[in-house]
Amino acid sequence: MSSSTDVRPAPAAGPPTPPTARRRGRGGGRRRGSDRAPFRRFHLIIYLLLGAFAFSTAGAFAWVFNVSMKTNNEFIGTRPWTIAEDWRWENYSDAWSAANVGSFFGNSVIVSVSATVLGVVLAAFAAYPLARVPFRGSGVVLSVFLLGLMVPWMVTFIPLYMTMQDLGLLDSRLGLALVYATYNLPFNVFVLVGFMRTLPGELEEAAAVDGAGPVRTFLRVILPLMGPGLASVSIISFLQNWNEFFYALVLIHSPERMTLPLGLFQLGQAADYGTNWVTLFAGMMITVVPVLLVFALLQNQVTKGLTAGALKG
């Protein structure tokens, strides 16, 4: 999309600022009283607005959790806000083994971790010459990568399906991981190039004077300085791969290779016709909790990165 050209520069343009600089007042999540505005009447409206939003979100999650603790009969027979009679953790073990959520979880871990590692490593290698070695055609190569940020991926699903069939990668976790890694590449390259360009130009010269070859310079000098940049693209890639639905749906067909979003969708279809809802709700909790934990721990990086990622129209 041509429009995304004017959109992009905002948060992703520079390398992410070191997290320490932005993390003010971690303890208790409040800023120091001195820079908080004194209470005024219109703040009530603010708290009301934010409170309503927070309440509805928290309520939805609490509801899912509550249902995941009920029996199917309770789910049908009681009001949604009636607290479950008992802690039925066996719903979770049912979901994990009988409903295959455990296997979906394993597939998701395998696919997202390998795709993330591959996507970040290849992007780091590709970004280095693009950022720091002037050569003819580097602009063209970079714009080829950036094309991946602008074209809606979804449109290419038919030929991709055929290509995967020809390569024998259809319905395989390897194939899905390769596709995910590819779709992580443009954003990773874009962010890492921006990051590498901010490093001082004398680094390579100094390394060369000390007798290090270019590969050694990259691995020993440049990469260690890229920590924050690599961390941020890894988190974003991982979350995207963990949550991806469309390509999993197109490329994976056998239940034993499905990732969590696709597997849960299948369970949901089954629950429409069957009666086993509580297992589905337990499965939802299993999917949601690890992601929320990651987010709670890395709130600032995730927020910044996903916001930048959303800009790739």
Next chain:
Amino acid sequence: MHRAAQRRIIIPFLLPALLLLGVFFLYPLVRTVDISFTEWTRTGSSSYVGVENYTRLFDDPGYVNALKNAFLFTLVGGCMLFPVAIAIAWALNQRIHGERFFRFVVFAPVVLSAAVVALMWKFVYHPTLGLINPALEGLGLGALARTWLGDASTALPAVAFTTVWHGIGIWVVLLSAGFERLPPDVLEAGRIDGAGEWRLFRSVMLPMMRDLFRILVVLWIVQSMQAFAFVFIMTNGGPYGSTDIVGTLMYRVAFERYEFGYAAAMGVALVVIMLVVTQIVNKVMKRDELQY
């Protein structure tokens, strides 16, 4: 002289990434256009048919309906998204208690899989087992209860609402950055002139953020025209095609009717339409730079 040594690494460093990109993105991209000019049979053989797939598109009531719904989805979703997102972003910039908590809650749905969120809301909307109808009855508003996703008049707004709920955090963060960038001296001048917060918001902040709004509206159009997962999971285009959008139609045409060429043409046409629409929106919303 280390420059010469550096040159040797260019190709080996770039090649693996370019190889992946070529096989799984560039080649399929070119093939999409190629395929859109062909017709496929169920046995997998194809023949060149020129622009026939494209001329067929706009006589196809299914595609016209899907386009209409995609626009409606964009419009309805946009009307739900922007006022709320602007309000929340503004509120979060007021230096309040518990800012970090509120930011967490607003952004948390974004990190969840669209599939899970769609599934969860499908149950929230469920007429008897869900959360909304029993809650309405509990509040004595039972008359408002309905089969949200089963009713052609409420299904599309209901799905749009879910999409907005899932993604609103991103828009809040982007808008919030816009509020933060406003020059404090201008706001201070407004306060000294006796403007209340509401007046300041309406007459100073909003006009100054016009450019950001334009970008975000374009971005919303681009994203929502490509919507797939929420519609596919929650209604799969039903009831009576009232939520069928280009993504779901394209998927069905490709994998239920095996009309690969026609489905590819739908995708290419969607991209072109999106380009045109975003250009128009850009033109219409463009204003001279504000001087301050």
